[in-house]
Amino acid sequence: MDKKELILIVDDEDEMRSYIEKLVTSFGYQTSSASNGAEALEKLNAMNPALIIMDLMMPEMDGIEVLGRIKEQNGNTPVIILSGHGDTKNVVRAMKMGASDFINKPFEPEVIRHTINQVMEKKNLILEVKRLKEEMGKQISYDILFSNSKKMTDIKSIIEQVAETNITVLVRGESGTGKELVARAIHAASLRHDKRFVKISCVAIPETLLETELFGHEKGAFTGATRKKPGKFELANDGTIFLDEIGDMHPSLQAKLLQVLQDGEFARVGGEKDVKVDVRVIAATNRDLEIAVREGGFREDLFYRLNVVSIVVPPLRERKEEIPFLVEHFLRKYSQQYNKSFTTLSNETMTRFMNYDWPGNVRELENMIKRVVVLGNENAVLTRFAFKGADIQSDIQYNINEKPKVKAADSGRVIPPDNGFSLRSISKKALAEVERETIKDILLKTRWNRREASRLLKVSYKALLNKIKVYELDKRL
Amino acid sequence: MFDIHTKVLERDVFQYFLDLEIKKAMRYQYFFSLLIIEPDLTVDSGIRAEILKTMAELIKEEVRTTDVIGRMGKNNFYVILSHAETSNTLSVAERIRSRIESYSFTRKNGGAKETISVGGACFPTHANELGNLVRNATKMIYEAKNNGGNKVCLPN
Numbered sequence: 001m002d003k004k005e006l007i008l009i010v011d012d013e014d015e016m017r018s019y020i021e022k023l024v025t026s027f028g029y030q031t032s033s034a035s036n037g038a039e040a041l042e043k044l045n046a047m048n049p050a051l052i053i054m055d056l057m058m059p060e061m062d063g064i065e066v067l068g069r070i071k072e073q074n075g076n077t078p079v080i081i082l083s084g085h086g087d088t089k090n091v092v093r094a095m096k097m098g099a100s101d102f103i104n105k106p107f108e109p110e111v112i113r114h115t116i117n118q119v120m121e122k123k124n125l126i127l128e129v130k131r132l133k134e135e136m137g138k139q140i141s142y143d144i145l146f147s148n149s150k151k152m153t154d155i156k157s158i159i160e161q162v163a164e165t166n167i168t169v170l171v172r173g174e175s176g177t178g179k180e181l182v183a184r185a186i187h188a189a190s191l192r193h194d195k196r197f198v199k200i201s202c203v204a205i206p207e208t209l210l211e212t213e214l215f216g217h218e219k220g221a222f223t224g225a226t227r228k229k230p231g232k233f234e235l236a237n238d239g240t241i242f243l244d245e246i247g248d249m250h251p252s253l254q255a256k257l258l259q260v261l262q263d264g265e266f267a268r269v270g271g272e273k274d275v276k277v278d279v280r281v282i283a284a285t286n287r288d289l290e291i292a293v294r295e296g297g298f299r300e301d302l303f304y305r306l307n308v309v310s311i312v313v314p315p316l317r318e319r320k321e322e323i324p325f326l327v328e329h330f331l332r333k334y335s336q337q338y339n340k341s342f343t344t345l346s347n348e349t350m351t352r353f354m355n356y357d358w359p360g361n362v363r364e365l366e367n368m369i370k371r372v373v374v375l376g377n378e379n380a381v382l383t384r385f386a387f388k389g390a391d392i393q394s395d396i397q398y399n400i401n402e403k404p405k406v407k408a409a410d411s412g413r414v415i416p417p418d419n420g421f422s423l424r425s426i427s428k429k430a431l432a433e434v435e436r437e438t439i440k441d442i443l444l445k446t447r448w449n450r451r452e453a454s455r456l457l458k459v460s461y462k463a464l465l466n467k468i469k470v471y472e473l474d475k476r477l
Numbered sequence: 478m479f480d481i482h483t484k485v486l487e488r489d490v491f492q493y494f495l496d497l498e499i500k501k502a503m504r505y506q507y508f509f510s511l512l513i514i515e516p517d518l519t520v521d522s523g524i525r526a527e528i529l530k531t532m533a534e535l536i537k538e539e540v541r542t543t544d545v546i547g548r549m550g551k552n553n554f555y556v557i558l559s560h561a562e563t564s565n566t567l568s569v570a571e572r573i574r575s576r577i578e579s580y581s582f583t584r585k586n587g588g589a590k591e592t593i594s595v596g597g598a599c600f601p602t603h604a605n606e607l608g609n610l611v612r613n614a615t616k617m618i619y620e621a622k623n624n625g626g627n628k629v630c631l632p633n
């Protein structure tokens with residue numbers, strides 16, 4: 001105990017008080033004492049002790065009364081009650097009023113130590129939980145960013161309108177636009193926010209497996225079902241279930257899902273008894289469900305059941321005004337996460353970002369920023385555009401007089417251009433140099449793990465091997 | 478980590494395991510249950526320690542070695558039964574109850590009988606988060622006690 005927390009000891013008997021003080025000091029705490037209730041309340045105010053040990057039997061204001069006032073004044077300070085024999089009734093009352101624990105007099109020193117430790121640990125645990133909760137709360141509000149774009153403001157207001165209802169919501173939009181974030185935002189704003197949010201992706205799971213994932217199975221339902229398994233619907237009870245990529249769900253399962261949506265009941269695989277649940281359903285898809293319905297891949301009745309409210313998240317290219325906000329958000333997020341200090345992008349890179357189409361939407365942008373932060377420079381990002389070579393648009397604003405801030409390849413390093421550099425003055429050669437240096441850089445950082453490097457550079461493995469050959473890159477150089 | 482008298486897990490350590498169990502059960506989708514076990518008679522503190530110690534040993538013998546036992550209060554034990562759903566929870570709890578009922582506790586003045594009450598709740602059948610699971614099990618132990626003790630109660 002190196003922190004030396006303060007413990008306030010309240011007892012009217014001088015002898016007892018100084019005995020406990022001595023003990024508690026020997027356990028490594030600071031102490032202060034009071035011989036009556038009034039004094040105790042004063043000291044509580046003035047010194048804000050970590051813990052109070054108080055006798056129940058005191059003249060004038062007895063322990064019960066003082067306890068009541070302590071709890072009014074400062075409900076978080078734990079109180080340990082000291083009681084004599086035959087005082088059970090008052091002890092019970094004290095515990096009901098919020099005392100943390102009690103000790104019967106006479107007591108062994110060990111008992112006092114143990115009780116103090118337990119109460120302190122519990123207090124710290126409560127503080128820790130509170131801290132974690134606050135942190136999590138922060139993270140949630142921090143993680144979804146509604147910038148000033150009209151489209152996202154509209155989405156935000158729909159979320160607010162539907163959140164507190166139990167209406168099923170269908171979130172639609174291309175991959176990486178933020179559909180899952182929208183689903184989480186609905187849950188976070190709903191009355192179920194402190195209950196479970198359970199996610200399941202319906203894509204890439206074989207039909208039969210998906211069924212047991214969603215609905216669970218009974219013991220012996222099929223070979224290999226050695227024990228009963230609860231499904232995601234049961235796990236999400238009272239909360240929200242997020243069915244991602246619903247458009248890929250097999251039609252036979254669609255029927256079972258429809259039944260849950262209608263009755264709030266289902267049977268586990270191999271079971272007869274219905275399981276009742278109260279779950280709010282949010283589904284997402286990047287497929288055109290109307291077409292799927294027409295072609296018979298998606299049940300029409302389920303479509304209408306899901307599509308009560310639908311939120312369409314537009315692709316990033318249709319809300320480019322958000323890019324600077326998102327960039328700032330991700331820069332902050334990842335420099336914090338990786339303990340780096342990368343806080344802004346060059347104007348040049350930003351201009352390129354604004355002119356890019358972002359087929360992978362916000363996810364692509366996020367990954368790009370993450371790479372910039374991790375690698376500590378913008379080269380990897382520039383490379384991505386560099387690979388596109390000539391098709392970098394000519395409508396970029398650039399400074400004709402500026403010299404390219406690219407050093408010769410043999411100097412071994414590329415200075416990241418950070419205040420806008422002239423595109424026109426970069427010859428194909430310079431581009432090639434940037435490319436060569438970037439590839440070299442990334443190969444070094446990945447210790448020549450070519451698979452990893454190709455993933456980071458977003459080129460195929462084969463293309464990378466080819467570049468290595470063309471640029472005569474060598475592990476030993 | 479272990480309670481000095483009964484050699485089962487201390488409160489905080491048990492709480493940690495319970496928290497972990499819920500996370501694992503969510504993730505790997507399995508059932509488990511929580512039992513609260515309390516002696517029916519509040520015996521005086523002199524012999525209580527000895528009796529609780531024996532009870533802890535008996536409980537240990539009736540559950541699997543992978544189940545987790547903790548001492549949460551002065552007068553009770555909590556048990557996590559991993560991969561157990563309502564029906565096997567009921568049978569394990571019943572087994573513990575009858576084992577203790579039939580055991581002769583040794584005392585200075587000859588053998589003596591003790592009984593316990595058991596309250597339980599099953600994840601996710603009765604609750605899918607920590608607070609509610611504990612609340613449900615607590616409600617059930619009160620129900621067992623209010624009905625005369627020496628009983629096992631689970632939510633229906």
Ligand SMILES: Nc1ncnc2c1ncn2[C@@H]1O[C@H](COP(=O)(O)OP(=O)(O)O)[C@@H](O)[C@H]1O
Binds near residue numbers: 144145
């Ligand atoms: N408005 C936003 N603010 C912050 N991050 C976002 C936003 N939209 C998307 N993202 C991030 O982009 C990534 C993809 O989002 P996600 O919700 O998984 O998309 P989808 O489900 O549509 O494929 C996630 O990492 C998410 O955090």
Ligand SMILES: [Mg+2]
Binds near residue numbers: 176179180244
């Ligand atoms: Mg997604």
